[in-house]
Amino acid sequence: VPELPEVETVARMIRPRLVGRTITGGRVLWERTVGDSRAFLRALRGATVRDVGRRGKYVVARLEPEGWLVGHLRMTGRMHVERAGWDPGAFAKVRLDLDDGTAFHFLDVRKFGRLWYVRDLAELLDELGPEPLGPEFTAERLLDDLRARKRLLKPLLLDQTFVAGIGNIYADESLFRARLHPLLRSDRVTREQAVRLHREIRATLTEAIEREGSSFDAFYRTPEGNPGSYQDQFLVYGRAGEPCPACGTRIRRLVVAQRGTHLCPTCQRPPRRARSLGGSSAKRPSSRRGRA
DNA sequence: ATCCTATCCTGGCTGC
DNA sequence: TGCAGCCAGGATAGGA
Numbered sequence: 001v002p003e004l005p006e007v008e009t010v011a012r013m014i015r016p017r018l019v020g021r022t023i024t025g026g027r028v029l030w031e032r033t034v035g036d037s038r039a040f041l042r043a044l045r046g047a048t049v050r051d052v053g054r055r056g057k058y059v060v061a062r063l064e065p066e067g068w069l070v071g072h073l074r075m076t077g078r079m080h081v082e083r084a085g086w087d088p089g090a091f092a093k094v095r096l097d098l099d100d101g102t103a104f105h106f107l108d109v110r111k112f113g114r115l116w117y118v119r120d121l122a123e124l125l126d127e128l129g130p131e132p133l134g135p136e137f138t139a140e141r142l143l144d145d146l147r148a149r150k151r152l153l154k155p156l157l158l159d160q161t162f163v164a165g166i167g168n169i170y171a172d173e174s175l176f177r178a179r180l181h182p183l184l185r186s187d188r189v190t191r192e193q194a195v196r197l198h199r200e201i202r203a204t205l206t207e208a209i210e211r212e213g214s215s216f217d218a219f220y221r222t223p224e225g226n227p228g229s230y231q232d233q234f235l236v237y238g239r240a241g242e243p244c245p246a247c248g249t250r251i252r253r254l255v256v257a258q259r260g261t262h263l264c265p266t267c268q269r270p271p272r273r274a275r276s277l278g279g280s281s282a283k284r285p286s287s288r289r290g291r292a
Numbered sequence: 293a294t295c296c297t298a299t300c301c302t303g304g305c306t307g308c
Numbered sequence: 309t310g311c312a313g314c315c316a317g318g319a320t321a322g323g324a
Contacts, residue, residue: 001317032300057318074318075301110301112318151294160319168317217316218303258296260316 002073003057004132004165005208006220006228010079011059013223015052017081018061018104022048026096026103033093033106034115043067043117044096056128056164060121070116070124071106076219077113080105109219128164132201137163143194146186153189154182155257157201166201169214169237172262174201176236181268182254182261188271207233236262 002010023044028037047063054060059079061069071079080088084101094106094115106115118124130137142163149156156162157171166174175182177200180193189197208230213220215227216238222228231238235245240253244264254261 003318072318075316076303108301109303110317112300149293155295158318258317 001075001167001169002077002213002220003167003170004054004205005170005211005230006213007057007059007073007165008054008209009212009222009228010073011052011054014059014079014081014104017102017223018049018052018098020049021098021100021102022046023104024097024099026094028094030093030108030111032111033108033113040115040117044069055121055125055131056160057167058125060125067117067119068121070118070121072114074108074110074112074114076109078105078107078219078221078223080107080223080225127161129160129162130164132163132165133205137198137202139195139198142198143189143191146189146194149186151186152182152256153180153184153186153197154259154261156186158257158259163201165205168259168261169234170201170204170208172237173235174204176263176268177204179267179269181270182256182263184271236264238262 023046025045026041028034028040031037034040047065047067049061049069050064051062052059057072059071063069071077073079080086081098081102081104084103086103086105088095088105088107091107091109092105093108093111093113096104098104106113116124130141145162146156149162153175154171157166157174158168172182174197178193178196180197208214211228211230211233212222212226213228214230214234215221216231220228236251239251240262242251243249244251244267247264247266249264249266252263252265254263
């Protein structure tokens with residue numbers, strides 16, 4: 001699943017291939033990817049890309065004379081910039097032809113991904129929370145923001161208006177590294193816990209960017225076609241049943257806010273009087289239990 | 293204010 | 309071996 005580190009990798013890789021290029025035309029193969037293909041292509045034809053960056057999980061390209069090309073990969077979107085004639089395969093959704101004979105391609109197996117043309121970025125990104133790797137995201141601000149809400153930590157971290165760019169993988173990894181239970185209520189977090197969470201969110205995302213994101217299934221690939229390698233560093237995500245790397249306790253998987261959630265019930269103490277989820281009591285051992 | 297469910301999709305996995 | 313059915317998961321809308 002493309003989250004901040006994957007989207008950052010995509011933006012960094014397509015940036016040198018797009019900056020300075022003028023869009024000469026294109027083709028939309030799946031209308032819903034762009035909303036209205038005629039309006040989309042009309043707005044883009046003749047525009048020149050001046051910069052490519054990232055905001056949350058959005059790729060943003062600044063255009064001249066005006067406006068922005070914005071993309072969201074959702075679950076399975078991919079971006080490539082390749083020479084003319086490159087075959088994007090069965091999942092091609094949008095192609096934008098460029099003035100040097102290359103073309104920008106948007107591919108998407110599950111069709112949830114989107115591209116937009118907007119005059120003003122705020123039309124799309126107005127509600128996004130702070131960038132977790134930006135200067136405005138301080139431990140102090142995180143503490144204040146956590147205490148201003150009464151929500152469970154896991155769904156709050158997934159809320160893009162709270163902090164932008166964190167998804168299911170990096171939420172679980174950050175909470176484990178900060179030794180915080182996903183069901184802990186945000187208004188009960190101590191200053192020390194907020195400092196830890198802030199530090200581990202930033203460290204996790206930074207390390208994942210260095211490894212060009214995580215590829216554990218057939219979907220996420222960089223614009224150069226390679227998988228990321230941060231999946232090799234996962235401590236809890238996707239590792240239910242395996243021993244905790246810190247203490248050896250069997251890693252558990254729960255469902256929180258409709259999302260698979262991975263944790264160590266020993267390192268991440270369940271909140272007092274929370275349901276037995278993640279505690280030591282619930283659930284009979286399954287037949288698979290007992291390695292570790 | 294917060295939570296819950298359904299929706300959009302389809303490759304890949306499970307179970308028979 | 310084949311096939312039906314279920315699941316994951318980001319974002320959002322609507323209802324509780």
